[in-house]
Amino acid sequence: MSGDPIRVALADDQALVRSGLIALLAGFPRLEMVVQADDGQALLDALASSPADVILSDIRMPGLDGFGLVRALRERGDATPVVLLTTFDEESLPLAAAEAGAQGFLLKDASPEDLYEAITRVAAGETLLAPVPTDPVRARYAYRDQSAPTDTFSEREVAILRLIAGGYSNREIAKAVFLSEGTVKNYVSEILDKMGTRDRTRAVLKAITLRII
The missing domain is CATH 3.40.50.2300 (Response regulator)
Structure with missing residues (x-):
């Protein structure tokens, strides 16, 4: 564009x-x-x-x-x-x-x-x-966690993080990136693990705070 x-x-x-x-x-x-x-x-x-x-x-x-x-x-x-x-x-x-x-x-x-x-x-x-x-x-948010992720994020993971930030469900993300819902669920779990967070909202806020997305 x-x-x-x-x-x-x-x-x-x-x-x-x-x-x-x-x-x-x-x-x-x-x-x-x-x-x-x-x-x-x-x-x-x-x-x-x-x-x-x-x-x-x-x-x-x-x-x-x-x-x-x-x-x-x-x-x-x-x-x-x-x-x-x-x-x-x-x-x-x-x-x-x-x-x-x-x-x-x-x-x-x-x-x-x-x-x-x-x-x-x-x-x-x-x-x-x-x-x-x-x-x-x-x-x-800083008092909760400002630590760096445990690993770097792939381009695919960043794209999925952005869709999570947009409020999309795993099913909607799967359609957007042409993956199965199960594969997306695995990606989300991996993202949360790297972020050291337990839920999607905290993962998004941390990603924004650390300028990953």
Whole structure:
């Protein structure tokens, strides 16, 4: 996707915020705003006829909020990366965003350059807990485990880790990477073992903290 336009969809219940984000993004190359909506359900409906490469969504909206939007996308098999936006600097939100299946989390007071970087990186397949300072989140997780993995990760394992971060089940991951569900289960077990973690959420957070994904 290096030279192709990145199609962006935006959901925010505040018209002024939507207008501001659209004007801001218009100043960067490669970005094409294809959908804008005032809530999650309206965005879901619009995406059926106007697919996007990256979705930007406010977290707190009337009706279907940002977390609900991500879950609805994943439930219908839509893997489009989502960057969740919020004005609330609460340390629990990035964790909740990751658990919902979002690929990125960004405060609305981030710089335009941070927003552009977040869009281009998730469009390229990366997962970002937050491309803005994340000291509260990192501090919350650091006390548990900051040790290095016991072994390096293969390209396949990194791909599976990213899908785990997206909230996909073993069955959905198997379909995405053309492996049997049993093989994926083995990969996940190996990933958890290398990470020294007992569950998928901690493995994802540690992978993000250590910049493995």
